[in-house]
Structure formats: structure tokens, C-alpha cells
Amino acid sequence: MAQELEHECPECGVKTFYRAASTSLHLGEKIKWHCPDCDYGFVQIGEIDSSAA
Incomplete structure (x- = not known):
């Protein structure tokens, strides 16, 4: 299981999410x-994530 994920944060840009x-x-x-730098977070279930909503 991956513990880190490169993803776009609307506040900080592309970051390593934990x-x-x-x-x-x-x-x-x-x-x-x-995101380690702000309070932004999202949920992912399979290939679908809440950041696309």
C-alpha cells in the first residue's frame, strides 16, 4: 500500500499527499x-476521488 501520492492541491500546487x-x-x-502544508484533503475509492467533484 502506498503511503504517499503526488496530487494537485488547490492551495499549494502539486504536492506529495500522505x-x-x-x-x-x-x-x-x-x-x-x-496535504502536509494546509488542511486540504480528499477521499479516494478505487480510481474515483472526491477532488474531481
């Missing part, structure tokens, strides 16, 4: 990612 939590669901693994 896994804050994860759990298994019937849809796949739910992972919460957080």
Missing part, C-alpha cells in the same frame, strides 16, 4: 489523503 486513513468497503479501498 495517507491519513484507509478502510475496506464493498466498492473497494477507501483512502483519505491530506
